[in-house]
Amino acid sequence: MRKYDVQLDINNKIYTLSISPQRTLLEVLRDDLGLTGTKEGCSEGECGACTVLLDGLPIRSCLLLAVDVRGRKVTTIEGLSQGKELHPIQKAFIEEGAIQCGFCTPGMILSAKAIINSNPFPSEEDIRIGLSGNLCRCTGYVKIIKAVKMAAQRMRREL
Amino acid sequence: MKYFEYIEPKDLAEASQILNEYPEAKILAGGASLVVLIKNNLIQPSHLVNIKTIPGLDQLRWDSKEGLKIGPLNRHRDIFESPLIRQHCPILSEAASKISSPPIRNMGTIGGNICHGEPAADFPPALIALGAKLRLFSTKGERIVAVEEFFVDFYETILSKTEILSEIIIPPLPSRIGGTYIKLDKTNNSIAIVGVAALIGVDEKGNCNYVGVGLGGVAPTPLKVKNAGEILLGKKVEEDLIEKVAKEAQLIANPITNIYASDRYRKEMVYVLTKRALKEAFSKALMI
Numbered sequence: 001m002r003k004y005d006v007q008l009d010i011n012n013k014i015y016t017l018s019i020s021p022q023r024t025l026l027e028v029l030r031d032d033l034g035l036t037g038t039k040e041g042c043s044e045g046e047c048g049a050c051t052v053l054l055d056g057l058p059i060r061s062c063l064l065l066a067v068d069v070r071g072r073k074v075t076t077i078e079g080l081s082q083g084k085e086l087h088p089i090q091k092a093f094i095e096e097g098a099i100q101c102g103f104c105t106p107g108m109i110l111s112a113k114a115i116i117n118s119n120p121f122p123s124e125e126d127i128r129i130g131l132s133g134n135l136c137r138c139t140g141y142v143k144i145i146k147a148v149k150m151a152a153q154r155m156r157r158e159l
Numbered sequence: 160m161k162y163f164e165y166i167e168p169k170d171l172a173e174a175s176q177i178l179n180e181y182p183e184a185k186i187l188a189g190g191a192s193l194v195v196l197i198k199n200n201l202i203q204p205s206h207l208v209n210i211k212t213i214p215g216l217d218q219l220r221w222d223s224k225e226g227l228k229i230g231p232l233n234r235h236r237d238i239f240e241s242p243l244i245r246q247h248c249p250i251l252s253e254a255a256s257k258i259s260s261p262p263i264r265n266m267g268t269i270g271g272n273i274c275h276g277e278p279a280a281d282f283p284p285a286l287i288a289l290g291a292k293l294r295l296f297s298t299k300g301e302r303i304v305a306v307e308e309f310f311v312d313f314y315e316t317i318l319s320k321t322e323i324l325s326e327i328i329i330p331p332l333p334s335r336i337g338g339t340y341i342k343l344d345k346t347n348n349s350i351a352i353v354g355v356a357a358l359i360g361v362d363e364k365g366n367c368n369y370v371g372v373g374l375g376g377v378a379p380t381p382l383k384v385k386n387a388g389e390i391l392l393g394k395k396v397e398e399d400l401i402e403k404v405a406k407e408a409q410l411i412a413n414p415i416t417n418i419y420a421s422d423r424y425r426k427e428m429v430y431v432l433t434k435r436a437l438k439e440a441f442s443k444a445l446m447i
Binding site: 002022054057060064065067130132133134 | 160161162163164165187190191194195197198199207209211236259260261262263265266347348
């Protein structure tokens with residue numbers, strides 16, 4: 001079985017790996033690099049648990065071959081905090097109680113980051129559209145939307 | 160996933176040659192549909208040919224004679240945001256906005272959306288209404304086909320073993336034109352139960368000088384309502400003529416029943432939505 005040498009830029013760190021082409025970015029993140037913050041849900045691109053940012057935009061890491069990520073920047077949930085200081089979106093999720101079981105939370109937070117990055121003044125509708133690819137099966141969307149609003153407000157102040 | 164070899168060709172000729180050499184090879188673009196098929200063992204490619212390494216396939220440009228030329232690797236997000244698309248064929252931008260969720264729109268490409276051959280896909284009805292043409296490249300020769308002739312059956316297209324979709328061409332349209340893509344879905348942006356794209360152009364006398372109607376989700380392939388031109392062209396756009404086109408759409412629809420909707424419901428809705436789409440297209444054309 002042929003393996004392919006790739007360099008992956010994940011959370012601003014370069015990893016040099018030799019991988020089989022059928023392995024997804026999700027598998028490499030979790031199994032090879034131990035970055036288990038990214039979750040595997042449906043594995044078919046429906047649920048959003050595996051969402052990571054690719055060049056700043058949310059994508060499904062379960063549908064992306066790791067060999068196809070060459071030369072691009074990946075951000076996972078582990079790349080958000082500064083040392084022990086949590087990212088404003090992470091703080092807002094905790095303060096608003098926007099987490100129940102927590103399985104969807106990494107994907108939700110990364111989608112939220114992309115929403116706020118592209119529009120510092122997101123309306124409730126912008127947030128709902130931006131999070132439409134992330135399912136929460138504890139059904140706690142109200143608090144999640146509140147948390148994203150709160151985070152956007154705080155991040156605007158920091159601008 | 161079963162093992163496959165992975166190849167990054169440098170140009171279309173090399174990609175086409177690889178397809179010729181390995182009959183079980185598949186083209187990889189965004190991967191949003193392909194990887195799901197492989198994971199579920201619905202296809203077992205021997206090789207994946209990643210065409211994202213080929214330069215120029217993500218271009219998007221306007222040519223005043225030939226119209227818009229869209230490279231197949233433009234993602235749904237690119238189509239949605241492109242100022243050129245919004246200026247020359249906003250209906251395509253509208254269709255892009257209705258495809259799945261933001262992460263999928265950041266991955267999936269317009270070329271992949273077409274070549275997947277999904278009968279309920281959102282781009283094909285809009286492309287049919289626009290009169291789009293597809294350029295198919297092969298080392299054995301190139302051809303250009305009308306988009307409605309591209310689809311053969313459920314997930315089946317006319318692409319031969321060595322052909323690759325290399326460009327989507329949208330010819331220039333009359334200046335006073337309105338259009339819309341209406342999608343009936345179960346939840347926001349889930350797969351279309353029925354999708355109807357309609358475009359109407361009117362001349363200075365108020366007569367119809369362009370009409371295009373494309374349907375999705377109501378047959379084994381996306382459909383063009385071919386008789387729409389015969390019914391509307393050169394005439395004043397009146398309610399009874401719009402109804403006639405909608406009846407025609409209903410007549411050619413041959414839908415299936417699945418968990419989302421029954422065939423009868425789809426057949427009813429294709430009439431309702433074609434009427435609605437044509438009315439909306441006409442009122443938009445009058446505003447220009």
